[in-house]
Amino acid sequence: DVKVTQSSRYLVKRTGEKVFLECVQDMDHENMFWYRQDPGLGLRLIYFSYDVKMKEKGDIPEGYSVSREKKERFSLILESASTNQTSMYLCASSLFRGGGTGELFFGEGSRLTVL
Amino acid sequence: TQLLEQSPQFLSIQEGENLTVYCNSSSVFSSLQWYRQEPGEGPVLLVTVVTGGEVKKLKRLTFQFGDARKDSSLHITAAQPGDTGLYLCAGCNRGNAGNMLTFGGGTRLMVKP
Secondary structure (H helix, E strand, O other): OEEEEOOOEEEEEEOOOEEEEEEEEEEOOEEEEEEEEEOOEEEEEEEEEEEOOEEEEOOOOOOOEEEEEEEEEEEEEEOOHHHHHEEEEOOOOOOOOOOOOOEEOOOOOEEEEEO | OOOEEEEEEEEEEEEEOOEEEEEEOOOOOOOEEEEOOOOOOOOOOEEEEEOOOEEEEEEEEEEOOOOOEEEEEOOOOOOOOOHHEEEEEEEEEEEEEEEEEEEEOOOEEEEEO
């Protein structure tokens, strides 16, 4: 089975702190994604990556950055956390870039609270 | 940004009832996916519909893709408490990095015993 593992299920941080969210997948997927999930808004794409060291902005990249140094690992970074970044963060991966149905495999989520 | 509107946002029903969830857009998608998310878990894919007018059945769940590939519906027959969860539709189109998904806002379903 595909496994996408997010390092922290729950985090509480203070405004201005730097936050790292780590995600690892074990199925050699090329594509990896970071979404945030807020009630009534569904999933909104923050950043995605289709290869090592490659990154693309999604719909809401402001206030976030990402790092993909290895194929299996995709990190989301909040340089200076703000209260409006309190949310559920979901990491996902998908098989390959050129085709397929685009099925996403998700981690369990990281719930971040910024005080 | 392509928008997907899901309705209703919330649905609370008794075990045994039928229900339909709708997913509508003004944009055309190459395919459409439905996910279910249970509390404390990430979304899990239920089905992908690809052809306009396509109907797929998964036990008591029936998924339909509109003829124009702009809308979809999910019908559940004789709902059970195990169907409780957040249902998300996601429209798929090909982008520079392969298939890209646009998610609807979700329908939160509660089925009471």
